[in-house]
Amino acid sequence: MSKTCQESTFQQLFIELSERLRNYLYYHCGNGETAEDIMQDAFIKLWEHCKKVPPEKAKAFLYRVGHNLFLDIVKHKKVVQKFEAIRTERPGPDTPQFQIEQQEFEERLWKVVSNMTEKNRVVFLMNRLDGMTYAQIADTLDIGVKAVEKRMQKALEAIRTLYPKF
Amino acid sequence: MSDQMPNNQFLSRWMNGELDPEEQQQWENSEGYQQWQKIQEALQNRALPSLDKESVYSATKTAIDNIKSPSSFVRKRIYWTSGIAAAILLALAFFFFSPSSQTWSTPVVEQLNIALPDGSEAILNAETQLSYHSSLLNNKRVLKLDGEAFFDVKTGDPFIVNTAHGTVEVLGTRFNVKGRKEAFEVYCIEGKVAVNYRGKEYILTAGQGIHPLDQDKPYRHTTQTPSWTQGISLFQNTPLDQVFDEVERQFDVNIKHPDLSNRRYSGRFSHDNLDYTLTIICGAMNLSYNFEDEKHVIIEDK
Numbered sequence: 001m002s003k004t005c006q007e008s009t010f011q012q013l014f015i016e017l018s019e020r021l022r023n024y025l026y027y028h029c030g031n032g033e034t035a036e037d038i039m040q041d042a043f044i045k046l047w048e049h050c051k052k053v054p055p056e057k058a059k060a061f062l063y064r065v066g067h068n069l070f071l072d073i074v075k076h077k078k079v080v081q082k083f084e085a086i087r088t089e090r091p092g093p094d095t096p097q098f099q100i101e102q103q104e105f106e107e108r109l110w111k112v113v114s115n116m117t118e119k120n121r122v123v124f125l126m127n128r129l130d131g132m133t134y135a136q137i138a139d140t141l142d143i144g145v146k147a148v149e150k151r152m153q154k155a156l157e158a159i160r161t162l163y164p165k166f
Numbered sequence: 167m168s169d170q171m172p173n174n175q176f177l178s179r180w181m182n183g184e185l186d187p188e189e190q191q192q193w194e195n196s197e198g199y200q201q202w203q204k205i206q207e208a209l210q211n212r213a214l215p216s217l218d219k220e221s222v223y224s225a226t227k228t229a230i231d232n233i234k235s236p237s238s239f240v241r242k243r244i245y246w247t248s249g250i251a252a253a254i255l256l257a258l259a260f261f262f263f264s265p266s267s268q269t270w271s272t273p274v275v276e277q278l279n280i281a282l283p284d285g286s287e288a289i290l291n292a293e294t295q296l297s298y299h300s301s302l303l304n305n306k307r308v309l310k311l312d313g314e315a316f317f318d319v320k321t322g323d324p325f326i327v328n329t330a331h332g333t334v335e336v337l338g339t340r341f342n343v344k345g346r347k348e349a350f351e352v353y354c355i356e357g358k359v360a361v362n363y364r365g366k367e368y369i370l371t372a373g374q375g376i377h378p379l380d381q382d383k384p385y386r387h388t389t390q391t392p393s394w395t396q397g398i399s400l401f402q403n404t405p406l407d408q409v410f411d412e413v414e415r416q417f418d419v420n421i422k423h424p425d426l427s428n429r430r431y432s433g434r435f436s437h438d439n440l441d442y443t444l445t446i447i448c449g450a451m452n453l454s455y456n457f458e459d460e461k462h463v464i465i466e467d468k
Contacts, residue, residue, distance in 0.1 A: 011227075018217060018219055113209075128206065153175075159205065
């Protein structure tokens, strides 16, 4: 039986991997609660298959299972929300006018992000919000670094559409 | 703007932390960098908050424990026949889909105040069964009601009451549901509830209720506390046989009556005097009643 079946190892894997996995799923589905549910389900699946999945394979297993669970949900059209604003008012010395402009910009930016292809968006946000390097992303998604760079370029092109003169 | 923003290749290198210190400094002093700060801030505004790993882990672990540990499963598979293994699988599936559930019921005459596991409260009217079922996986509080109950719901995850006729969903509010085999009625006292009844959805706000008789639009009410919790049953244009069903329930008697489903009754009775109750109802509806014995009443047209 692999070490994954030991509770201490399993817990360690959860501590290490759960947050980024949840974020990864959020970048796919745009809904934080759904992302957390899928993440938990993926860990339950890992436990069920712990004998066949040694700890070093756990990450790949979780991302694969998580992605499949996500696709399953999409097929049944259970996801509806897309990257809703979490905070609408932010404290600070900014004038209301400035705040409104900020919010408008945020709206426009996230619209662009939502419209990116899923693959490009996920890579872009893993880098921007989880601070992962291309090598780390490549390793996590089990793709080449070149592929990550390519998706990043595409994401940047999309971002540029925010500025007509670029 | 275009002259301030470096090309994608440069940006891509920056994002991967590949710039050398000199390039980095130059970039950070440029206007394009300011622009990127704004982008970064707007992105972060919709990032998820950090995960409370410990509590989410224990929730996940609880769900897993309900499935069973893999080691004990293996032992059983070795020693037991495959038929029993199949039974274990069934049990496993059962535990998986019903992580925790509890059931309460009241006999005739009695009412029961209960504290639900999530901190919400319910009062069950006589002859009512309620089961509570919370699922860790989808964060829902699911209840099944056969009878009548008043709920004071603690704010939180969706709170869903299923009855034979319809479904009521709320987030946190006070409302009454009657979902007996012959009757369905919901009224909302505080907050907002969504009712799904006969394939239609109704949104009820405080002071609104729905009743099968005036199906398409909610009625108004001013109830603050359901009268039955104070020992009074109240009826408005209710089929008379349902009124007698309620009398049976509140006084633990058996009532024989002719078919009264086409007649409607509006009024009230208190749960403490059967004789008086029967006098009032029968008087109003032009019926007569006789006690066959202490527990049996016969009602006839006058």
